[in-house]
Amino acid sequence: MDQNEEDVEGLAIYEDIVSEVLAGRVEGHKCPSCGEGELECTFDGDHVKISCPRCGRYFEGMLA
Numbered sequence: 647m648d649q650n651e652e653d654v655e656g657l658a659i660y661e662d663i664v665s666e667v668l669a670g671r672v673e674g675h676k677c678p679s680c681g682e683g684e685l686e687c688t689f690d691g692d693h694v695k696i697s698c699p700r701c702g703r704y705f706e707g708m709l710a
């Protein structure tokens with residue numbers, strides 16, 4: 647599998663959730679990957695981390 651292609655897809659599916667986390671809404675997001683897990687989201691000022699306790703998929707991003 648093409649790793650870069652997978653990363654782009656990962657970014658796309660988490661984009662809306664990242665926007666909400668940045669806006670301060672860190673709870674109540676459903677995992678876009680498995681559709682069942684409730685995501686654990688944190689934002690510490692410049693670093694976003696989103697992870698699913700159910701399927702283990704996660705996204706991490708640093709704001710420029």
Ligand SMILES: [Zn+2]
Pocket residue numbers: 677678679680681682683698699700701702703
């Ligand atoms: Zn999941």
